[in-house]
Amino acid sequence: MKSKKELAIELQKLKVFEKPKFNLEQYPTNADVAADVLWDILIKQDYDSEKEISVVDLGAGTGILGTGAALLFADKIIFVEKDPEAIKVLKENLACYKGINYEIIEKDIFLTSIPKADFVIMNPPFGTKNENLDTKFLERAFSISDKVYSLHKTSTKEFLKKFCLKRGFQVIEEKDYSFLLHQTMSHHKKRLERVEVSLLVYEKMTTTN
Numbered sequence: 001m002k003s004k005k006e007l008a009i010e011l012q013k014l015k016v017f018e019k020p021k022f023n024l025e026q027y028p029t030n031a032d033v034a035a036d037v038l039w040d041i042l043i044k045q046d047y048d049s050e051k052e053i054s055v056v057d058l059g060a061g062t063g064i065l066g067t068g069a070a071l072l073f074a075d076k077i078i079f080v081e082k083d084p085e086a087i088k089v090l091k092e093n094l095a096c097y098k099g100i101n102y103e104i105i106e107k108d109i110f111l112t113s114i115p116k117a118d119f120v121i122m123n124p125p126f127g128t129k130n131e132n133l134d135t136k137f138l139e140r141a142f143s144i145s146d147k148v149y150s151l152h153k154t155s156t157k158e159f160l161k162k163f164c165l166k167r168g169f170q171v172i173e174e175k176d177y178s179f180l181l182h183q184t185m186s187h188h189k190k191r192l193e194r195v196e197v198s199l200l201v202y203e204k205m206t207t208t209n
Helices: 004-012 031-044 064-072 084-094 133-142 154-165
Strands: 054-058 076-080 102-105 119-122 147-153 169-182 192-204
Touching (some): 004 031, 004 064, 031 064, 031 119, 031 169, 031 192, 054 064, 054 133, 064 076, 084 102, 133 147, 133 154, 133 192, 147 154, 154 192
Parallel strands (some): 054 076, 054 119, 076 102, 119 147
Antiparallel strands (some): 147 192
């Protein structure tokens, strides 16, 4: 099993978007952040060694979260991504590893059937360019799994905590990060810019009679 540091080093080797699309809010997930998120999933779950763990990487992009999950703990990864250019890079990344059990669904997450999974992990659009797209991703994730790990702009997390309660989910854990974004789009004014991001862990609430 890889250590968290070894995982981060491995994830840094993965290819990212060559030309991120502004309208899709394509920002690569930082390798150190991805490794930290995935390591937390590993150490905080009570795994049944006889049960296969399935994970959906929703809006997978070039696949850093799903690939990291496969390297660390997941038995089956389903990548869901609609952008052909991102899928091309995703396939190149996966070709570097043997023995990963995965499926790629090359369709819009809202226009296709997605199998149920033990976890959904995602770095969805923040909803700054396409209003409410972050909450639409969450609703889709809630239909796939009872546990969702999702990265959001820190400024929206209090709203999202209330949003998920109305859908029968609660935030059971949160952790803040600083994303270091490189100047990859024309509207970026700085060569490097930090964006405050939070991991929110959502879990379906149980009802008691």
